[in-house]
Amino acid sequence: MKLQVPRSSLKRSIFHKKRKELLSSLPKIEAKAVARYIRISPRKARAIANTIRGKSVEEAFQILAFSPKKAARIMEKVLKSAVANAENNFGLSVENLYVSECYVNDGPRMKRIWPRGRGRADIIQKRMSHITIVVRDRSKEDEYRKALEELEKKISSEE
Structure with missing residues (x-):
């Protein structure tokens, strides 16, 4: 017995391929850097992240x-690292960059034992963080929005 793919899903996959190709043609205006498994409490790191966002x-x-x-x-x-990625990978100028996203997620926790009185033990959690910073180019944002609007019109007209 042969498995048949419904026509509607075939159209959908072609549509998504076209859309993906069109989205890749948009100008690149942001760069990202991630530091994972950093041995600092996420709560402490978020305090700094909030100041530069x-x-x-x-x-x-x-x-x-x-x-x-x-x-x-x-x-x-x-x-x-994010600025270097913006410069080298996307050719963005440093003068126009700003921190568009800056967030800290929880990483895994290392559990350690803390001996207490009367033979008991408490667990200490040594927390880790994943830090992500995204920088964007202010000067190219308008250009990006216009290109995105044109793309949406093009996609909606094809449907």
Whole structure:
């Protein structure tokens, strides 16, 4: 017995392929850097992440340079990586970049034993974080929006 694919799903897959091709033709305006399994509590790292979100890259570097927190040193490295990705991979200029997204997710936890009185033991959780920073080019955002609108019109007209 031969398995037959319904026509509707075949059309759908062709549509998605075309859409994917068209989306890849859009100009690249953002770059991303991720640091995973960093040995810092996500709560402490989020405090620093919240201070640089939405700021220009230069301003974010200034904030991180003058912050005495351990998380600031780590964020600075991730931000440098994101800026380098933007420059080298997508040819974006550093002057126009800003931190569009900056978030910290929980990583795994290392569990350690803390001896207590009367032979008991408590568990200490040493937390890890996954830090993600996305930088965008302000000057190309309008161009990107226009291209996206044109693309949506093109896709809707094909349906």
